Amino acid sequence: MEQFPRRLLTIVTEAALERELLSEFDALGVRGYTISDARGKGGRGRRQSDWAQQGNIRIEIVCDPALAERVAARLRVRYYEHYAMILFMQDVDVLRPEKF
């Protein structure tokens, strides 16, 4: 079975940013993403998802490397200073390249 390399971009950040980030993604040309509630601890303290207000979300985007770079660069410039946000990338393989 043929496999095609893509990048998986994972972002963990404040739930309050969800809507704003989604419009950023649309503007950058991201075609799909998966969002889940998350909780954990980091540089800005412990975050719980049992109260949506202060919860965290985890966003996963699978896309080509260039787009992943653009998204990461945009988020770094715009959100890193004031928001709780981490971001990391991995290589992944997909079966249907036209989807990503």
Place this chain on the structure above:
Amino acid sequence: MPTLDPVIWFFVLGLVAGVARADLRLPSAIYDFVSTLLLLAIGLKGGVELARDGGGLPLPELGGILLLGFLLPLPAYAVARGIGRLGRADAASLAAHYGSVSVGTYAVVIGHLATRGIEFEARAPVWVVLLEVPAIVAGILLARGLSGDLAWGRLLRELFLGRSIVLLLGGLAIGWVAGPDGTASIRPLFFDLFKGILALFLLEMGLIAAAQLPTLRRHGAFIVAFGLLAPLVFAVAGALLGRALGLSPGGVTVLATLAASASYIAAPAAIRTAVPEANPALSLTASLAVTFPFNIIVGIPLYERLAAALAG
């Protein structure tokens, strides 16, 4: 001194359980469900009363309450800057939170008045709606000024389409259209169970408030003093406005409580995106861990007496 309403004990239970790190956590879906029920019940109750009594919202009342919402943040900002030595963004955020309202506190005051058999204006849920947004806008203006690259259109849309406003106004409209007879079939859930739902809501609020306490220790005396004194001063402003507008003593109590209450849902969400440099924990902690408990335990009975004294 009237005995503490049983629902308040649920808040205390949540607070104690939270502080003791007991194995108690309500899933966030439950919190959403309970707060949705509360908002709808509050709206419905107002709508049904309006359908029964008729009457609209007098124009001076509309203007007066909107103006109150815009003006309350100003002294809060000045005090936070001058005495609290907070930066501009933090002071503006605190001002927005304290000028805006808490629906949870509103639910407690109407529960309190119902228990005491005190009438108040049926249109009171509209006051909540009127007071929620202006202070947040004022706070953002204090932080950012008129210039800047803020997407006001989107921000206002999100504010006015926020959950609390949609559910309150939606409930109000349904109650008003359906009237007392039409709502008879849903009465058991929304009206008869109101205090039970409120008790669950307050249990969760106690847990949430307890989770803020460590942050409170970090921010120190000013936040605690502000969180205790601002509601008292604002309650007097609200009560005087209510008196000037010719509200009933029950209505004056409600308006004083609303002025005294601080937002912990609409304001934090809006300020977080509009004023990112403000420390979100500062305002939220003051609102949740100091002002909310103060208002529901000590404040509301005081505001009721204040209203009675003004009616004197």
